[in-house]
Amino acid sequence: MKRGYHHGNLRQALVEAALLLIAEKGPTGFTLSEAAKAADVTPAAVYRHFAGREDLLAEVARQGYDIFAALMEFAFNGGKPTALAAFEATGRAYLAFARKYPGHYMAMFEAGLSLNDYPDLALVAGKARGVLERAAESLSEHMPPGKRPPATMFSAHIWAMSHGVVELFMRGSANGRAPSPFPPEDLLETGIGIYLRGLGLLPPDA
Amino acid sequence: MKRGYHHGNLRQALVEAALLLIAEKGPTGFTLSEAAKAADVTPAAVYRHFAGREDLLAEVARQGYDIFAALMEFAFNGGKPTALAAFEATGRAYLAFARKYPGHYMAMFEAGLSLNDYPDLALVAGKARGVLERAAESLSEHMPPGKRPPATMFSAHIWAMSHGVVELFMRGSANGRAPSPFPPEDLLETGIGIYLRGLGLLPPDA
């Protein structure tokens, strides 16, 4: 692959190089210099496009939240065909995202980026969270009004379980960890199923 | 604090220095040199007690698993007074451990240590997991035998949710993240409650 003095689209090339590196060694293992080398460019060239190492990392996370929000939105599909089916599809999409976009996922949730320092990141992260909460909200309308938990709590539970499954049972087997006794996808599906039954959204013994 | 040429208990002093550093900057931010300095000792001195940086990190994790297993065991209390109460106490103990021993927790679950490289670590990690599974097992005996999920799956669900709550909602507010809308302790308690209701272990509308 030949290129002249000018790269053409260095900015995005750097983001993609960073993605591979992050997926491979985690967000803290990723270095600006390696990303530059992977994009076939001097480390100094990076500074034409980003304020520095962390700023590049933040851009990766930002793009991740965009994809994430779009994917969740698509999976939820406005609550069709049923609120329940849509909700379960959203859960599956969460895991699919973590599996398919590990670099993005790690930059988003494991890099420890301060949302205060990156307002646009905070914005798009909030948007992604909003998608999850709207899905929870729409499902919670099917519960008896008296005893439904707040939708934000509901969605926090599901999010926590999803994230836990990713970190402990999906990421785990990739490293030298003990492999999960169950496929992460099954684990999350059954877990969400039991949880929804606890909310009266599924028949007690289906 | 005065000391002579010999430290006395450098090994454990290094572990404790590492704990503070890990809690502060995460497992990857921790450096052998800083730990040595915090213990008031030359970096080279560390090599009298550990094979290197990662070996020190592994010892931190090892001690963490010991404390963790003991704490869980204590909280479960052999399933007294009831299997249910004991199980819920175990859940609370999980979060209490993460809060009280953040350095240990991070070394155990966020350092990405390969269990293949540290057999004794794998051993004690397995022991800790065993405690969780026994707690799940004993509670699952109260379910109708036909439709109870395997105890390992059951415990994986609870573990995932607990870990997710720690990572997303406890750790989060410490950093520049959006603070949790609910206290992590409440979040986990309600989450586990709903889950257990889904298993028929709690009355449908209590």
Place this chain on the structure above:
DNA sequence: TGTACATCAGTGAACGCGCGTTCACTGATGTAC
């Protein structure tokens, strides 16, 4: 179409830094007699 010039993306060398690790050493401690 051709030329002068502005723009700006990338270069390459240099910086200071802290890292993990090694090595020959030295000083304190403990044991043998």
Place this chain on the structure above:
DNA sequence: TGTACATCAGTGAACGCGCGTTCACTGATGTAC
């Protein structure tokens, strides 16, 4: 109790390395006339 000696925990200097970042520069591109 006193002395010679072995043990070994910690020192201090040195290493090579890769990091993020800066700076004056240069070469390619695009625009004005």
